[in-house]
C-alpha cells in the first residue's frame with residue numbers, strides 16, 4: 001500500500017537538473033559527505049592490487065597493502081602528476097609514474113630518488129591525501145569528505161542484510177559501468193518508481209501491467225525508502241525461482257522483492273536468487289555515471305547439476321539486468337531535454353511517492369524551498 005493518498009507536489013525545479021549552482025550544492029551537502037561503493041574486495045586479490053577511479057571530480061587510487069584496502073587522492077605531492085592512470089593492476093610499491101617517488105601505505109613519502117636535491121625535505125606536507133574506506137559484505141565504499149556517520153550507521157537497519165547478501169553463498173556474476181547524458185537524479189528517480197514498467201519494460205518486467213497497490217508496501221524513512229513487493233507464489237517465474245533456490249541449497253525463500261534506496265544515490269535490490277547494488281554519480285550537471293554489481297545465488301551444493309543450474313541462473317540474471325538497464329536508459333536523455341524546455345511544475349503520483357521523499361531529502365540537505 002502507498003503511504004500518501006493524494007498526489008504530491010514536485011519539490012525540485014527543472015533548473016535543479018542542469019544548473020551549476022544545484023550541482024555544486026548537491027556535491028557539497030549530499031555527495032562529498034556520502035559513502036560510495038566503488039569496488040569489491042575480490043577486485044584486490046593480493047597486496048599490491050590497485051584500481052583507479054574518477055569520483056565526483058576527484059582522481060582516486062585504491063590499493064591493497066597488508067591485507068587492507070586503502071584509498072588515496074591519486075595526485076603526487078612532487079609536481080602534481082597522477083600517480084598512475086592504469087585502470088587496474090598490481091604494483092610492488094605505491095609509486096609515482098613521473099619521477100618515481102614512493103609512498104608508504106599511510107601516504108608518507110618513503111623514497112625520493114636523488115633526495116639530496118630536496119633538502120630540507122618537509123616529509124609531513126608531502127604525504128598523500130587519504131580517504132576513508134569501509135566495507136559491507138564484499139562491497140568496498142569510499143567517502144571523500146571525512147566526518148559524519150560511518151557506513152554502518154548510514155545503512156542503518158539494512159546494514160546486516162547488505163552485509164549478508166553480498167557474500168557467500170552469493171557470488172558476483174555481473175558488473176555494470178555506464179555514463180548517461182542526464183543529471184544523476186534522473187536515473188535515481190527512475191529506479192524508485194514502478195509506474196513506468198508497462199511502457200519501458202513491456203517484455204522484461206511489464207507483461208502483467210501495473211503492480212497492484214495491495215501487493216506492494218512502501219516504507220518511507222528519513223534516510224531511505226523501501227518497496228516490498230509480495231511475489232505471486234502461484235506464478236511460474238516465482239515457482240521456478242523457488243525450485244532453483246532449493247536445488248542450489250540457498251537460504252529459506254521469502255518470496256519478496258525488496259528495493260531499497262539509501263539517500264542520496266545508493267540502490268539495493270534483494271530477491272532469493274539475485275541481489276544488486278547500484279550507485280549513481282554526477283559527472284557534470286547534465287552527465288552521470290552508474291556502477292552496479294549483481295550477486296546471484298551460488299549455493300552450498302557442489303554437485304555438477306547444482307553447478308550448471310547456478311551458471312544458468314547467473315547468465316539469466318545478467319542478461320535480464322542488462323536489458324532492463326538498457327530499457328531504462330532509453331528515456332534518460334529525453335527527460336533531460338524535456339526538463340530544459342519544461343513550463344510545468346511536474347507532479348508525482350502516490351505510486352511514485354518514493355521520488356517525493358528523495359526530493360524532500362535533497363531540498364532539506366541543500367536548503368532549497370519547495371519547487372524553486
Ligand code: FES
Pocket residue numbers: 076077078079080081096097098099100101
Ligand atoms: S610528479 Fe610524482 S614523482 Fe614527480
Ligand SMILES: [Fe+2]
Pocket residue numbers: 190191196200201324328
Ligand atoms: Fe525500469
